[in-house]
Amino acid sequence: MPKPYIPNDKWSQRAAKEGYLARSVYKLMELDARYELIRPGLRVLDIGxxxxxxxxxTSDKLGPNGRVLGLDLKPIKDIAPNVTTKVIDVFDDAAVSNAIAEMSWKHVDLVLSDIAPNTSGIKDVDQWRSIELNRKIAAIAQKYLRGHGAVVMKVFRGKDFDAFTHELKTQFGRLKVMSALASRDRSREVYVVCSDAIAVS
Ligand SMILES: C[S@@+](CC[C@H](N)C(=O)[O-])C[C@H]1O[C@@H](n2cnc3c(N)ncnc32)[C@H](O)[C@@H]1O
Known part of the structure; x- marks a missing residue:
């Protein structure tokens, strides 16, 4: 008989016990506690x-008047009535704009992204792929966020990190970097939170 899956780290064990689909939820909880990102009634785009x-x-915190649209290469099971999901490659611009238009949204209030490339194990390649994904997330955020709206991005630290944050500072008025407690000990991932998109002329 196959053995039942028993998570072997404390965050995964906690997620299983509390009914969450992944340990990553504790990273979002920490980000939300620090930056007060998710409030009832918002329109949220979650990429990856x-x-x-x-x-x-996010669905629990938004309540019945908020909506969250989740995009990923992989299908996502039904979560709650205020959650819509689509199978989409974030590099497919037309598919992303159609998905947002289908929500009847012109703007979003918050963009969340925990997107991660398939890792090759080669440090520089993985970091470069993470930066490329996040350039796309930043472009989507710039296009759809309004006012003081924020975007959260997971980025691997490495040789291109400073150049990327420099680019972001030309696109957004505010930028913060947070290492999450629930990130694995040897992980080089950090979360970059930008807001106040600068209008592109
Ligand atoms: C770490 S997981 C996200 C976990 C999620 N935040 C959660 O709480 O369950 C990263 C996701 O990014 C997705 N991803 C990677 N490249 C993508 C792309 N080009 N377009 C859309 N999703 C992508 C992967 O399929 C994977 O599901």
Whole structure:
């Protein structure tokens, strides 16, 4: 008989016990506690959303008047009535804009992204892929955020990190970097939170 899956780290064990689909939820909880990102009634876009723990947490905090749209290469199971999901490659601009238009949204209030490339194990390649994904997330955020709206991005630290944050500072008025407690000990990931998109002329 196959053995039941028993998570072997404390965050995964906690997620299993509390009914979350992934340990990543504790990273979003920490980001939300620090930056007060998710409030009832917002329109939220979650990119790289599978299996869906950020959607679970966001859906609860948004309440019945908020909506969250989750995009991922992988399908996501039904989570709650205020959650819509689509199977989409974030590099497919037309698919992303269609998904947002189908929500009847012109703007979003918050962009969350925990997107991560398939890792090759080669440090520089993985970091470069992470930066490329996040350039796309930043462009989507710039296009759809309004006012003081924020975008959260997971980025691997490495040789291109400073150049990327420098680019972001030309696109957004505010930028913060946070290392999450629930990130694995040897991980080089950090979360970059930008807001106040600068209008492109
Ligand atoms: C760490 S997981 C996200 C976990 C999620 N925040 C949660 O709480 O369940 C990263 C996700 O990014 C997605 N991803 C990677 N490249 C993508 C792309 N080009 N377009 C859309 N999603 C992508 C992966 O399929 C994966 O599901």
């Amino acid at each position: 959303a599978a299996p869906g723990s950020w959607l679970q947490y």
